[in-house]
Structure formats: structure tokens, C-alpha cells
Amino acid sequence: MSDEKLIIDENRVVSMHYQLTNGFGELIDSSQGDIPLVYMHNTNAILVSLERELTGKQAGEHVAVTIYPEDGYGYADEELIAEWPRESIEKTQELVIGMRFKAMSKEGESQLVTLTEIREDTVVLDANHPLAGQVLNFTVAIVGVREPTDAELTQNTVVSANSDSAISGV
DSSP: OOGOOOOOOTTTTEEEEEEETTTTEEEEEOOTTSSOOOEESSSSOOHHHHHHHTTTOTOOOOOEEEEGGGGOOOOOOOGGGEEEEEGGOOOOOOOOOTEEEEETTTSOOOOEEEEEEEOEEEEEEOOOOOOOOOOOOEEEEEEEEEEEHHHHHHHHHHOOOTTTHHHHHO
């Protein structure tokens, strides 16, 4: 079977351009004007709910998908928002609202947090995913679908020059 006729299915390598907006129509992310996002299907490289909607599609198709929080990054959990002393933040750069960095939880686990508020002696850190609680609207143009190489199957990921941009957490 030639790659042009392949459908998106388990372990197929998919190249696509996408635009992501929130429920208010505000642009969150886009591959337009850049290289396509490349990922291996059904390897959790992108949202499972988006993968489900792309399954069975072919190169050349366009897909519009709306993903609600329960099928995306969930709803924000207030328990994942905490106030910390300012001096507990390692200052390798100026603190800016919206910056993300790794922090140690009280249980000693490393977690990615977003700085949401800077107060006089404290900061507020949010360990929720930045897109938690948001409706996500994807517009996808499928550029290509191909069989994975043996190396890609072994590593269960795309092996290419642009694969690091392909698994950006969309």
C-alpha cells in the first residue's frame, strides 16, 4: 500500500498542521508558517481525544475538533494552587507572571508549575496544566501518513530532524 493511501491508525506516523483556539476563539498555538507537527499515532504524544478524532483520516483531509475539559486536560484543581515564600524560589532570572518552572512538592516530587501571582513576600504557584478547564478547538490539516521505521517502532516515537517539535504537548 502506498503511503498516500494510508489512513491514520495505530503506530502510523502522522504529519499535520494545526491551529488551537480556546472556547473564546483566542489563538493558543499553531503550526502554520512552521514545520508540521509529526507524531506516532496511539502513543500518547498528543491528546487521546484528538487522536480518536483523527483515526481513519488520510493525508489531504481537514478536521475540526472541539475537546471539552473532561476529555482534555481536566478541570483546574484548587489543591494544586499554593502560596510559597518568595525566597523559596531559586532566582536564576527575574520572576514574571506566567513563567513555568519545575518545583519540588511537599512530598519531594518534581512538578511543573506556573507562577500566577507575585506578592510582597510570597508567590502563588499553580501545578494545574495551563489548559486545564478550557474548551480546546483544533483545526487540523493532515499533511501525510506513513508507516513507521523499525527504529521508530522500537522507540515508540518519531525519529526525525523535527520530532522534538512534533511532541510539544498539544
